[in-house]
Amino acid sequence: MNRPVPRLIVLLGVVGALFVILPIIGLVDRVPWNRLGSLLADPVVLDALGLSLISSLGATAVVLVVGIPLAWLLARASFPGRGLLRAVVTLPMVMPPVVGGAALLFAFGRSGLVGAPLDTATGIVLPYSLWAVVMANSFIALPFLVLTIEAGFRSLDSRYEGVAATLGAGRWTVIRRVTLPLIGPSLATGAVLAWARALGEFGATVTFAGNLGGTTQTMPLAVFVALESDRDAAVALSLILVVISLAVLVLLRDRWWGAR
Amino acid sequence: MNRPVPRLIVLLGVVGALFVILPIIGLVDRVPWNRLGSLLADPVVLDALGLSLISSLGATAVVLVVGIPLAWLLARASFPGRGLLRAVVTLPMVMPPVVGGAALLFAFGRSGLVGAPLDTATGIVLPYSLWAVVMANSFIALPFLVLTIEAGFRSLDSRYEGVAATLGAGRWTVIRRVTLPLIGPSLATGAVLAWARALGEFGATVTFAGNLGGTTQTMPLAVFVALESDRDAAVALSLILVVISLAVLVLLRDRWWGAR
Amino acid sequence: DSRADETVLVLAAASLTDVFTEIGPLFTEETGIAVEFSFAGTSTLREQILDGAPADVFAAASPEIMDEVVGADATSGDPTVFATNEMAIAIPPGNPGDVQGIEAFAEDDLFIGLCAPTVPCGSFGLEVLQNAGVNPAPDTEEPDVRALLTKIEAGELDAGFVYTSDLAAAGDSVIGIPIPSDINVVVHYEVAALVDAGSGADSFISFLDREVAVSVLESYGFSIP
Amino acid sequence: MTDALRAEVVIRRHDGFSLDVAFTAPSGETVALLGPNGAGKSTLLGAVAGLVTVDRGFVSVGDRVLTDTTNGVLVPPERREMGMVFQESLLFPHLDVLDNVAFGLRSTGRSTGEANGLARRWLERLGVGGLASRRVDGLSGGEIQKVALARALATSPVVLLLDEPVSALDMSARLETRRFLGDHLGRFRGPRIVVTHDPTEAFVLADRVLIIEEGRVLQEGPTDELFTRPATQYVADLLGDNRLRGRRTDPTTVWVGQAELTVVEGQTGEDVLVTIRPEVISFFPAQPEGSPRNRWQTIVTGLERRHGVVRVHVGDPLPLVGEITPSGASALGITPGADIWVAIKATEIDVIPV
Amino acid sequence: MTDALRAEVVIRRHDGFSLDVAFTAPSGETVALLGPNGAGKSTLLGAVAGLVTVDRGFVSVGDRVLTDTTNGVLVPPERREMGMVFQESLLFPHLDVLDNVAFGLRSTGRSTGEANGLARRWLERLGVGGLASRRVDGLSGGEIQKVALARALATSPVVLLLDEPVSALDMSARLETRRFLGDHLGRFRGPRIVVTHDPTEAFVLADRVLIIEEGRVLQEGPTDELFTRPATQYVADLLGDNRLRGRRTDPTTVWVGQAELTVVEGQTGEDVLVTIRPEVISFFPAQPEGSPRNRWQTIVTGLERRHGVVRVHVGDPLPLVGEITPSGASALGITPGADIWVAIKATEIDVIPV
Numbered sequence A, B: 001m002n003r004p005v006p007r008l009i010v011l012l013g014v015v016g017a018l019f020v021i022l023p024i025i026g027l028v029d030r031v032p033w034n035r036l037g038s039l040l041a042d043p044v045v046l047d048a049l050g051l052s053l054i055s056s057l058g059a060t061a062v063v064l065v066v067g068i069p070l071a072w073l074l075a076r077a078s079f080p081g082r083g084l085l086r087a088v089v090t091l092p093m094v095m096p097p098v099v100g101g102a103a104l105l106f107a108f109g110r111s112g113l114v115g116a117p118l119d120t121a122t123g124i125v126l127p128y129s130l131w132a133v134v135m136a137n138s139f140i141a142l143p144f145l146v147l148t149i150e151a152g153f154r155s156l157d158s159r160y161e162g163v164a165a166t167l168g169a170g171r172w173t174v175i176r177r178v179t180l181p182l183i184g185p186s187l188a189t190g191a192v193l194a195w196a197r198a199l200g201e202f203g204a205t206v207t208f209a210g211n212l213g214g215t216t217q218t219m220p221l222a223v224f225v226a227l228e229s230d231r232d233a234a235v236a237l238s239l240i241l242v243v244i245s246l247a248v249l250v251l252l253r254d255r256w257w258g259a260r
Numbered sequence C: 001d002s003r004a005d006e007t008v009l010v011l012a013a014a015s016l017t018d019v020f021t022e023i024g025p026l027f028t029e030e031t032g033i034a035v036e037f038s039f040a041g042t043s044t045l046r047e048q049i050l051d052g053a054p055a056d057v058f059a060a061a062s063p064e065i066m067d068e069v070v071g072a073d074a075t076s077g078d079p080t081v082f083a084t085n086e087m088a089i090a091i092p093p094g095n096p097g098d099v100q101g102i103e104a105f106a107e108d109d110l111f112i113g114l115c116a117p118t119v120p121c122g123s124f125g126l127e128v129l130q131n132a133g134v135n136p137a138p139d140t141e142e143p144d145v146r147a148l149l150t151k152i153e154a155g156e157l158d159a160g161f162v163y164t165s166d167l168a169a170a171g172d173s174v175i176g177i178p179i180p181s182d183i184n185v186v187v188h189y190e191v192a193a194l195v196d197a198g199s200g201a202d203s204f205i206s207f208l209d210r211e212v213a214v215s216v217l218e219s220y221g222f223s224i225p
Numbered sequence D, E: 001m002t003d004a005l006r007a008e009v010v011i012r013r014h015d016g017f018s019l020d021v022a023f024t025a026p027s028g029e030t031v032a033l034l035g036p037n038g039a040g041k042s043t044l045l046g047a048v049a050g051l052v053t054v055d056r057g058f059v060s061v062g063d064r065v066l067t068d069t070t071n072g073v074l075v076p077p078e079r080r081e082m083g084m085v086f087q088e089s090l091l092f093p094h095l096d097v098l099d100n101v102a103f104g105l106r107s108t109g110r111s112t113g114e115a116n117g118l119a120r121r122w123l124e125r126l127g128v129g130g131l132a133s134r135r136v137d138g139l140s141g142g143e144i145q146k147v148a149l150a151r152a153l154a155t156s157p158v159v160l161l162l163d164e165p166v167s168a169l170d171m172s173a174r175l176e177t178r179r180f181l182g183d184h185l186g187r188f189r190g191p192r193i194v195v196t197h198d199p200t201e202a203f204v205l206a207d208r209v210l211i212i213e214e215g216r217v218l219q220e221g222p223t224d225e226l227f228t229r230p231a232t233q234y235v236a237d238l239l240g241d242n243r244l245r246g247r248r249t250d251p252t253t254v255w256v257g258q259a260e261l262t263v264v265e266g267q268t269g270e271d272v273l274v275t276i277r278p279e280v281i282s283f284f285p286a287q288p289e290g291s292p293r294n295r296w297q298t299i300v301t302g303l304e305r306r307h308g309v310v311r312v313h314v315g316d317p318l319p320l321v322g323e324i325t326p327s328g329a330s331a332l333g334i335t336p337g338a339d340i341w342v343a344i345k346a347t348e349i350d351v352i353p354v
């Protein structure tokens, strides 16, 4: 039944929306439109844009690959310390990202817990590379994906998985064709949250991966650098970042959110 | 049926967990334990801790109040530009937080779009106050809550709301006693994501609200400031932040996640 | 020659972004050595160096952090001062707070910004205020000078202390009021080669003293010691 | 009749299904709503309850107009005071059994204590008091249905809408619940509608019957009348007898579809309703000799045992059901698919002009 | 019998319910599983299919052991080749009707085209071919059940487990589906179990019947035998006749609970099964005079009309059901709660020693 939407809901919703929209208008208001063209042609900006897309998508892939199983374990398996593990997984959200980056250095840096033996054994140094950017993004984005998807697993009616099994679907077929589609909305949301968070990541990236144009300088880092000197450029770069994510998010239209 | 958990899932899940756990171990490894006591007794730290808790909880409350209705509208109401609105609401996640803070200044600052008329009319200036901290935290945290809860609304079987209505439950009773409990896992997850994100917020806060000990200096700001001069103190402060959020998250035990 | 495929990696304080970006190509032109920069807050760079970052040169805006790095045996030579900077008062265009001098920092009903005391621009600002005998009433203590400048430019603060180099970079978006030299402080930018640095490191450090580099530094508002 | 339920409902769906039904359910009476799968029964109840959007319609209880599309009236479901049992039950998964039943009571303003007390009593009345503190997701199919019934009845609604309320119950629970419903419905003052596929249920529970098919009313009327004069094949099938429409082509011949029947003399050219009670049909393994005027060979399409007799369904040229004893059935070796001869005496065929 | 299904299942739940059942379903035969709500029927099917954890148990099909707790064997559900229709149907909400039916075919390795073709044919066979591209959430209750049946049958399983597969179907669809199932089950080579509450269904579809109550087997055996010799009141009730266990205390007297019956002479002291066909029970408004040796006053507890007769249920001292004509019923003014006299001739009571 299409009942009119309650006024209070509309009112609060509009307040919420304005709270986001007004600052964005404020930002758009300051954009030096005439310089946008030359900025977009600047190879440094193009590099940063490319790196941002690659690293944020890479991080999304990484967190999907390890995050879905982790969410599955948190929701379905029972083992001692599960509540603690869930809380620990949440921590990268809580730490200031710069500290998160430092923690990554402590673990995977050249003289880190894992990084030092790795360096000795294979000569591989993780920081200051694209890998490091992806790792930093993944570290920060992981909790968003895991918690969202865990909620999806929890509200799933697991009887459907039993039905699928009686129809001859093996473990992986069930996961692929029943479980994941059924948690579609959570999955999509988790991936979008993770991707968006990775795209905007600054603190952990600059600390763990450094800020090397063309190698590790993503858009947020380029914005940071521009802020030092050329405020207008910084605003314009932010706008580019905003427009790109807007485009991607609008393209993921309603049905991608997997309306049931 | 309790079937053994597939090895690949355990393996990937463990990799995901280690990816978070190792850096945290690295961090704990560097904590100057002997200084922890004096740091915890430092009034500046205590102030920051208090402000962090107040502002992150305040922001969580704000985003719950405006975010649930917004998610409801995005999931349930159909209006032109809905896809665009959803994308716009996601933007605070994508913008580098410093830029988000600047956007807040452009909108709500003393000479901002809304802030200037507000100042002229009432003399109220939002920045440099606790309100500003809560606003900055809310701005950054809102998308996490909205998207998570929208996914919850979408996977909800709306027939239950019809059932409740035939039992005499009015609009608000249905929302309170059926809709919200049924999306419990999403609601809890959304709130936790928003809270945790608010707790760790740095860039937007410092840009919009400034950094004054006792008034607007939250823990991440204190950590950042300490990092400039006293790295050990910064690590110790981060640890305090981490431990507190860990404690809160563990207390929100399994059932708070609202297993169906 | 063999230097052609060599690259010097310079970890530089964020406030050196513009000037080093301009000096870089001049250096390469002159010596044939490629140079790359990684700009970040001086303390972030410290973390990377202490972790053993594979970089050649460290250019710091804070002698204290440089000392820390030296103390950790992460440098291969003694640090040298290659530029100095001074403090100045920055006010937004139109001067909404009607700020005329350093006395304004004591006014409660103005919006006054400082840097946090733990960061260089904050401690220097406090030093200037002490020298002037002014007891400040700040509304915010920004974690770095860039954040402070953002607020002044946006008209959110009526006055704050920044470096003269910042004033040069900001152009028309802020107005600078000089501080009399008897109460002002001088800020030292230090540079040092890191352990394991390639031979290009010393070339870069010495290039900073050359006339071409000096004129670039001066054009961005730095002074040369 | 002051609180009768009047409903006119028109719904058109993109996929071609449309519903266009009008009926009245008098106060204090039970209307059985029958019809094949997909006829629109659940949709109709949903429209009456205000849960399904109607394209055009009018619903009122007594003087109170609940839906009136021409005047833009649309009372929301929670103020219609209609108790509904849904076909899929739809117990709230986040509440235990007691809270499910207490939900409506609490929603309409009672204290928790009072609501729980009443809910407990309703559960006991339906024989599932022991489940009060159980989670919903471990209940058996029948238990679910009993709890759903208790939940709907507990709010003391003005109108009752029951969508197959006993389909998952075992025979004795069904009988008991039916008896209970009969009792309860008898004491219940408002109109009530029960969707069912079971004519016995309709007969036992209902005062009136409304039969719909493909969204249209096929027949409506008091239960007894309907059972004696079904208007269509579907209704006749539903009631289990052989009632067929035909045309008398000469005084003693009636054609029903492709089949020619010899009957008692009547007026040529009239349309008739032919009724053949199942007991009067005889079956033979080979062509029978003797008095029956109507005999033909056909095929057994189905067998049913109902209360001690075997009901034999036969196919073309005239689909009929006959009844014989189990021993007769086994002596004849009747199985689905078997060839068989059917014989019916002309005097045993009732022919009524329509 | 090579591919018979053997199952022994023991499950204990914290809430007191326990299931302890062993049975064999011969290959090529259909076993009807009957029992009251909450008896454990669905749980038993779940255990056989490997979906419900058993505390102790053994399941095999022919030589193939699927569950064996003593030897730690537990074949996962997807490799049991058991087709199951669930009581709540549980169609996949994210797939359309065709994809639901094609799911099993694709999961077991067929190409999309082949799977869809087969699925379409199954839907047509069940009379719902037109729904192929429909979303699941708009289907009517009966449509859902037909699609669920098609989905389970499409994978050509070795064992069929059907949990009330026709409960939501209308009468003619039920008859048709039952006929279809009968056909299909007849051609299907493996064992099959059908949960039902309807004795007709059991009679028509099943070769054997397994009756459970509170998790225990009450009776098991060939359908015919069971229908003629129900072992308990529940079973008798289920089958609709009056079959009671009693004890002969002197040659012509049998006590059934609190009731004394005069019967034809027999051996004192033996336990007996008393069967009173409903037709032989007479009802009177006042104490009757005449030949019937057994008469007592009682109360009408329920009325049912079934296929042209009225079935009258009476209460203490001996719950029985009798059958009279509708006209008889209305002449007597029989209504639930009315006082009435019951009379039964001693010669009409069957007494069998057990």
Ligand SMILES: Nc1ncnc2c1ncn2[C@@H]1O[C@H](COP(=O)(O)OP(=O)(O)OP(=O)(O)O)[C@@H](O)[C@H]1O
Binding pocket: D013, D015, D017, D035, D036, D037, D038, D039, D040, D041, D042, D043, D044, D087, E137, E138, E139, E140, E141, E142, E143, E168, E170
């Ligand atoms: N939301 C919907 N969208 C599209 N079609 C629908 C929707 N709801 C119901 N229908 C269709 O409308 C028709 C009537 O459905 P309804 O549920 O009213 O049937 P019913 O008479 O209750 O059948 P049953 O006895 O099987 O429960 C069916 O063909 C069904 O598929």
Ligand SMILES: Nc1ncnc2c1ncn2[C@@H]1O[C@H](COP(=O)(O)OP(=O)(O)OP(=O)(O)O)[C@@H](O)[C@H]1O
Binding pocket: D137, D138, D139, D140, D141, D142, D143, D168, D170, E013, E015, E017, E035, E036, E037, E038, E039, E040, E041, E042, E043, E044, E087
């Ligand atoms: N997961 C569970 N947790 C606790 N109890 C359960 C669970 N599943 C079933 N039960 C209980 O076990 C008993 C048997 O349930 P089952 O579903 O097997 O009954 P059934 O014979 O199929 O009944 P029906 O005819 O009503 O479908 C019921 O009392 C039910 O409440």
Ligand SMILES: [Mg+2]
Binding pocket: D041, D042, D043, D087, D163, E140, E141, E142
């Ligand atoms: Mg229906």
Ligand SMILES: [Mg+2]
Binding pocket: D140, D141, D142, E041, E042, E043, E087, E163
């Ligand atoms: Mg069941």
